[in-house]
Amino acid sequence: MQFKHIAGQGAVKQRLINMVNENRVSHAQLFLGPEGSGSLALAIAYAQYLCCEDKQPDDSCGVCSSCRKYQKLMHPDLHFSYPFFAKDKNDTALSFIEQWREALLANTYLSLDIWRSYLDAENKQANINIAECHQIIKKLSFKPFESVYKILILWLPEYLDKEGNSLLKIIEEPQPNTLFLLVAQNQDQILNTILSRTQLVKIPALSYDEIKEELIQNHHQTEFSAAEIAYLSNGNLTEALAMLQQENKSYHTLFVQWLRLCFGNKGPEVMAFVDQASKMGRENQKNFLRYGISFIRECCLLMSGAGSLVHLPAQELETAQKMTNVMNTAMAQAISTELEKAHYHIERNANPKILFLDVSLQIIKILNFKTLPQGTLYIPD
Numbered sequence: 491m492q493f494k495h496i497a498g499q500g501a502v503k504q505r506l507i508n509m510v511n512e513n514r515v516s517h518a519q520l521f522l523g524p525e526g527s528g529s530l531a532l533a534i535a536y537a538q539y540l541c542c543e544d545k546q547p548d549d550s551c552g553v554c555s556s557c558r559k560y561q562k563l564m565h566p567d568l569h570f571s572y573p574f575f576a577k578d579k580n581d582t583a584l585s586f587i588e589q590w591r592e593a594l595l596a597n598t599y600l601s602l603d604i605w606r607s608y609l610d611a612e613n614k615q616a617n618i619n620i621a622e623c624h625q626i627i628k629k630l631s632f633k634p635f636e637s638v639y640k641i642l643i644l645w646l647p648e649y650l651d652k653e654g655n656s657l658l659k660i661i662e663e664p665q666p667n668t669l670f671l672l673v674a675q676n677q678d679q680i681l682n683t684i685l686s687r688t689q690l691v692k693i694p695a696l697s698y699d700e701i702k703e704e705l706i707q708n709h710h711q712t713e714f715s716a717a718e719i720a721y722l723s724n725g726n727l728t729e730a731l732a733m734l735q736q737e738n739k740s741y742h743t744l745f746v747q748w749l750r751l752c753f754g755n756k757g758p759e760v761m762a763f764v765d766q767a768s769k770m771g772r773e774n775q776k777n778f779l780r781y782g783i784s785f786i787r788e789c790c791l792l793m794s795g796a797g798s799l800v801h802l803p804a805q806e807l808e809t810a811q812k813m814t815n816v817m818n819t820a821m822a823q824a825i826s827t828e829l830e831k832a833h834y835h836i837e838r839n840a841n842p843k844i845l846f847l848d849v850s851l852q853i854i855k856i857l858n859f860k861t862l863p864q865g866t867l868y869i870p871d
């Protein structure tokens with residue numbers, strides 16, 4: 491995780507970099523920020539910066555051996571602790587490390603709710619148990635293996651219960667070059683004994699502009715929809731990203747349904763789709779087409795054996811895989827071209843009903859009759 495991949499928070503980033511460059515790194519710090527502010531991502535980027543072998547003035551290098559391990563969250567001197575749902579009293583955070591890496595690599599703006607969805611939670615209460623506290627003490631009693639620093643990032647110390655007091659000694663007098671980074675949301679719910687032993691790094695909620703910018707730059711949103719989501723998410727990027735997925739999900743269902751109707755050349759149903767799409771409004775139509783273009787692109791990646799580059803949620807990935815059974819690269823490219831053209835015309839106020847009907851007919855030609863839109867070229871298998 492590099493600072494440049496984290497939305498906004500310019501002042502906090504600068505402060506953290508200054509601490510490192512001015513040799514003012516405190517051994518126990520509390521990153522305190524509301525959900526969706528990026529506090530966990532900032533703590534990881536800070537740890538990566540500290541251990542980077544080729545520090546740049548404003549970020550870690552991202553390519554040295556330490557950075558590469560940090561980016562996979564697999565550095566031997568980087569440890570995580572977090573709330574979990576113990577099935578056994580001996581369970582520790584390490585029992586769930588695979589799920590943790592998966593969850594965090596998919597979304598660094600993790601919330602406890604999202605984390606819960608990766609675990610088999612069964613309505614249990616999340617906490618950081620006594621076994622985990624002992625594990626932390628054990629882990630931190632060794633010297634760093636490779637880096638100058640051994641770092642423990644403890645997410646949500648609010649869930650530490652009274653058992654957290656067993657950590658006091660190690661927080662107060664850690665081994666040399668051992669750092670504690672606590673990442674919390676509610677100061678009131680943290681044990682006072684721990685609070686008083688940490689240096690506070692306050693992280694504000696993101697501003698409306700920071701969220702909007704992030705959605706436009708890194709999540710292909712239009713000015714209009716980015717503004718709308720930024721407004722609704724109220725400074726919480728976790729929330730904003732969830733809204734984005736929600737929107738994508740409904741586009742996904744509609745888009746796949748459309749392709750299926752075209753593949754089956756189902757006239758009346760295609761007309762019903764055209765009717766529905768023509769009433770979506772221009773911004774929505776553009777987003778829908780843009781979603782279709784990126785979905786087809788992901789299908790192309792799958793077909794060309796570059797599956798590791800595909801970034802689709804599980805359910806959409808499954809559909810994409812099925813699509814590759816009825817579509818080859820030439821067809822996908824032809825469909826994509828049609829969608830691009832449609833997007834161009836929607837932007838220029840084309841009549842949506844005529845336009846969606848036309849695109850549907852083109853897609854029927856491609857998927858059902860296996861001819862390219864010009865109608866002259868038979869698509870080879």
Ligand SMILES: [Zn+2]
Pocket residue numbers: 541542543544545550551552553554555556557558
């Ligand atoms: Zn580096």
